[in-house]
Amino acid sequence: MGSRAGKTRRPPITTSRSSSVPVDSGQEDSSWLGERIRRIALGLTAALVVARAYWPAEGMTELETGQQLPWTFALLATATLAVTGAMLGRSLRFRFSWADAAIVGLIAAVGVSASQALDRRVAINLAWQWAGVGLAYVLLRNLPRTRAESWALAGILAATAAAVSAYAVYQVGVELPELRRQYERNPERVMALAGVTAEPGSPEYRLFADRLVGSKEPYSTFALANSLGGYVVGPLVLGLGVLLAGLARRFRGDRDPFNPQPTWSSLPMAALPVLLLLVVLLLTKSRSAFLGLVVGGAILAVGLGPKLGRRGVIGGALGSIVAGGLAAAGLFRLGYLDRQVLTEATRSLRFRFEYWVGAWRVLTDGGAWLAGLGPGNFRPEYRLHKLVEASEDVADPHNLLLEVWVVAGIAGLFLLVLGLGLVLWNLLGPARRGSDEPASNPAMEADPPRPASLLAWGGLGGWLAVLMLGDLNLFADDNESLLRWLVLGAGWGLAVGLAGPLWARVPPSGVAFGAAVVAIAVNLLAAGGIGYAPVSCMLWGLAAVGLNLRDDRPAGRLRELPGLFPPFVAAAVLSALLGTFYGTVSPYWRSQALMNRADAILADHPNIPRQEDMDEVARLLDRAIAADAYATRPYLALAELELLAWLGRGAPPEDAAWNRVEEILTEARTPPRSPLSLEVRVARLNIAARMLDARRDLPSSVQGQLRTIIADAAYTIAELNPTSALAHAQAAEALAAVDQFDRAAGEAERALELDALIPHTEKKLSGPSRERLVEAIPEWRGKAEEVRAAPAEGTSNEG
Structure with a gap:
């Protein structure tokens, strides 16, 4: 999560445009200022993506969905800053692929569906949460100029997952035992603080009590353990991909002046944050996330097989299995895992099937298949169509495809499948550049910014963004709130410090990003949650950064449209978006x-x-x-x-x-x-x-x-x-x-x-x-x- 960019410098590459057209000092000054503004916008984007994972975002009421609007507004302001920088630089530099068009189209379809929802206020608020995720995706795709910046962004995403995992461990070891002690002393007060209104002794009361104080599953900054599992599984697969690539380069003895070999000490250091993610994934007991990990690991084995060799693949697989087995055995010994993780798997799948049947009835009997219901409007319709034996009045169908279909209709489903398919086709596909079009290298860029500054934006900036946008209160009466945020900050810093040396020398491959995206998507097929900003930010954030690093394919190529007109068009589109935000919010x-x-x-x-x-x-x-x-x-x-x-x-x-x-x-x-x-x-x-x-x-x-x-x-x-x-x-x-x-x-x-x-x-x-x-x-x-x-x-x- 560091980089060696800036250590090896080359003269700037001159283009035919720069050699034939004289540039006056005023234009040079405006270009310099535009570049500085772009870097600030990139840092703010990183900070906002980190901050979004630091406070819950899974409520469906007017008040809960409204609390998420400042984050979207901050991203709109960041996008305004980025467009201002492009106008000062008198050119629009961007990346584009049909995958981008499909993802932006999906966000637009969700926005259109909100205009016809029954509960219009909740739908509008949640549609802007989707829009915030879409803005983050667009900014992550277009603001980075160098591979070093995209590497740093990938590290920021992984470090954030490590931070919430560190807090999950703290939660299991400190907060949840204390909650159980408080419940034993005064159960009525604990249940009242949790918002439980059921009568003591009633079945509903016992259910909430069991979930609140009887469970050892961490949920960290999320509302549910399944959401935490879905958030960490992608970075876990990405981290495994970096570790395997580092081992392959170390054993093969590859020589690359721009990517030095990883040191032996950097490998076990980087393995520690990966092990933390694995432990937390096991603690969540999220079976769908486990399945995503297995599928992602299989893609890594196939994709990295030519580099690792047969022995490397077998050794990596055995090592991963042994590490997972030892971690599971240790947690089982400590009482944090039990046999029910396996024995109740069929019961959990039955619950999911009940949700899917109810969602299918909403689509067919309820007539939502064509235009959708709008975000946040599934539960009332689901109550009317669910099976009698269904366990819960769920807020979403717990299936990626059904969820998007119910929200945005058949058009949304088509755009989701198309967007994910094109993302994976670009991440996992072969190189498309010819020999006369070499891939860009960070060392060949003119004055590339050091990723260390971007890491500071992501770590410290993300922590401070919660102070302004989320629910961080440094002056709360209790010390628990402050300790929570200190643990998050410390976890983020340790992840960067431990994994940085390896991350700087072994950039993640397209296969690793593709496997990470597949792992999250597999989890969402049975857990749902693409409508939750932190989970979807991780999915689309990894997709965006991975596409950037595939500069051997057209999807990763940075294009440029010179002149003021292209930035002006971007500013006009953004102005329309800002006007819509103001009018609806x-x-x-x-x-x-x-x-x-x-x-x-x-x-x-x-x-x-x-x-x-x-x-x-x-x-x-x-x-x-x-x-x-x-x-x-x-x-x-x-x-x-x-x-x-x-x-x-x-x-x-x-x-x-x-x-x-x-x-x-x-x-x-x-x-x-x-x-x-x-x-x-x-x-x-x-x-x-x-x-x-x-x-x-x-x-x-x-x-x-x-x-x-x-x-x-x-x-x-x-x-x-x-x-x-x-x-x-x-x-x-x-x-x-x-x-x-x-x-x-x-x-x-x-x-x-x-x-x-x-x-x-x-x-x-x-x-x-x-x-x-x-x-x-x-x-x-x-x-x-x-x-x-x-x-x-x-x-x-x-x-």
């Missing part, structure tokens, strides 16, 4: 700023706020609603405020606050906001129930109205979640409370039917609930018959 930011002011006022009065404060909060929330037509959060906050205001006035029956809440929540689920929002229906049910519980002496007409709202909300929740026994049971009891006995009995029978089919304990009915429904069904059926018979009897008597 600034309403959300204005709305959130107003909501933050409202939250600050309410935070000063945690119980019942003063009337003047509630009036001010109501004005702020009204402005937040007006600012963003797509956001649902302000409506939910305003409905909650109406409840607080009603309670603050003593809950007077004559003040029909429930009618105002109904109007607010009806607007919250009216397009362009999602009509399938489960969150709005749950809020409707909860607020009506709290109003009913606030005063037991409400008039019977008011109580009946509130119970009707609760019944309607519960029934709608069951309709939106048709395979949930718990939702149908809740709907049955709510309907019975408003004398809708026929519908209540039907919902109860459906709940019992689902309860018998569902294999997952946490999704089954509790014993008392099941018994209560079994006893109630005959009673409800009888009352329904009485209701139906009553009008007929009345008519007979009158006659």
Whole structure:
């Protein structure tokens, strides 16, 4: 992750253009400034790619997806800086291949799909996350000028994976044991901090407790261990490729003045970060990542076979197997691995199959196959089409192809397959240059920048970028937050220090990059997550840098369009992108700023706020609603405020606050906001129930109205979640409370039917609930018959 660029200098190569056209001092100065600006833009790109892996990015709510927008804005600003440098230099230097066109087309297809999504705000926010990944890919492709810069970028990606792996080890050894101790002392507090609202002792509570404190799987800066596994498997394969190439060169005794032989000491030093990645991959227990490692290793063996020879391939394979076996045995001995990794593999595959069947139903029965649903809109449709026995209400299909198809439609699927295919064709294909077109060498470049500065941008710059864009708080009350970031920084520095000597002498080959991309893609075929920026940044980042280093093929060739017009065209395209960003995101930011002011006022009065404060909060929330037509959060906050205001006035029956809440929540689920929002229906049910519980002496007409709202909300929740026994049971009891006995009995029978089919304990009915429904069904059926018979009897008597 260092380089020898700059140690061997040659005079700059002159071109026919430079020898025949005189250059005035003003143009020379602007070109010099343009080059300096390009280097700054390249450093910022490296820092932002590193920073993106340092804070979670897997949420699907309005708030969680909105927290990722500053990163995309920072990349847009970096792209503006890069275009400014090109304009000052009076030329546009770029790389292009059909793979680039397909990948950019995929990002565009996702953006188009967001414009027709049901939950428009979440879709727009996530579409800009995709756009951020696309911008990072374009910048990584076009900003590097030398092989040394691309080598350094590859090292930056690998070092970042080592950094999050170092934190994963710290998490397993320090943080998770401490979390378990805290849970033993005060389980309610730990579960409350984790946002778990289930009743203690319930199946849902036990499930969350087991996942939260019973698991030893690290997740590092990600939300899930599978995401961590998908992030590290590509750099692990790349690191193995560098190690094998270093061994091959050392044993063969190759002589290359520009790439000196690696020293014997550099090989075991570089093996340590690779071993760290392997250990963390084992700790995640991600079977799909294991499979990606095996496939990537097989590609390395085939691609590097001619250089390694038969003995080298066999020795490398045996060495990798022995290292993996010893690491697995050590972790098993320490209790971090168990036999369930193997014995439950078929169970995990069955879960994936259930997700895929549900996703296929969304595509075919739901009609999403053509245009897609837009990013972040899969879960509501999946609930309507999933199998009864499916284990979770997943946010994505856990399959790379199905995920992109569901998001961006058939066009997105085609562009994904085309883009990945062309990337691998260029990375793994043979050289295409003729003998009269030698590949560029960093030593032949005029004044190449030292990659050490780029490494500083990536390491320190990435750490600081989290301070500005992410959730790093150096002044937090607890020391855990600071320790976390110190571990990340130390892990990054150690990875560079240990692997740098080998990385500088043995540049990764196209085969190594191709194997790394395949490893990530194989993992995503069963784990999903291409919509998560850190994982997709690693996939497309390795693809971009690998294509740059294939300067023996047209995809890696740096082209130049002289003059001001090409940079002007690039600036026009970027201006259109910036305008679109401002038009779609600034309403959300204005709305959130107003909501933050409202939250600050309410935070000063945690119980019942003063009337003047509630009036001010109501004005702020009204402005937040007006600012963003797509956001649902302000409506939910305003409905909650109406409840607080009603309670603050003593809950007077004559003040029909429930009618105002109904109007607010009806607007919250009216397009362009999602009509399938489960969150709005749950809020409707909860607020009506709290109003009913606030005063037991409400008039019977008011109580009946509130119970009707609760019944309607519960029934709608069951309709939106048709395979949930718990939702149908809740709907049955709510309907019975408003004398809708026929519908209540039907919902109860459906709940019992689902309860018998569902294999997952946490999704089954509790014993008392099941018994209560079994006893109630005959009673409800009888009352329904009485209701139906009553009008007929009345008519007979009158006659």
